[in-house]
Amino acid sequence: MSSASSFAPADTSMVIEPMRSDEYERCIDLASAAFNTNNPIMKRAGLSVEDYRAYALLSCSKVKSVDTGLSLVARSADGELLAFLFLKTFDPCQKTSDFKEMMRKSRTTAGLIELVSGLYDNAIMSMRIGSMATGKEMMRKS
DSSP states (O other): OSTOOOOOSSSTEEEEEEOGGGGHHHHHHHHHHHHHHHHHHHHHTTOHHHHHHHHHHHOHHHHHHHHSSSEEEEEEETEEEEEEOOOOOOOOOOTTGGGHHHHHOOOHHHHHHHHHHHHHHHHHHHHHHHHHTTTTOOOOOO
């Protein structure tokens, strides 16, 4: 490993490290373009690159995903960006109301936000996250 905060896979031609602040905008742009050209749902829905970019900026803000050191990038040995992953601390309080203005502007964006929110809501309910968040998780009997 090259440092305490990086990971070098067996293939030493690549390193995985926290995303740098100066890489954030490029990664947002790449994610926006990728979702518009490679995601069948987004292609069919007709969501514009600009609308997805606005959603990504709000959903994966620099403060929550990069400044925390949670988001990751993979770089080649010569420093070229190969891949990235936006990560942030789970925030059960972030609701669709945070996206209210975006949802008013576009029915497609509203649909995307409702879809993603619904997926998270279902995941929360299936994990019984409320009790985990309060430190009162109960063990299930087999």
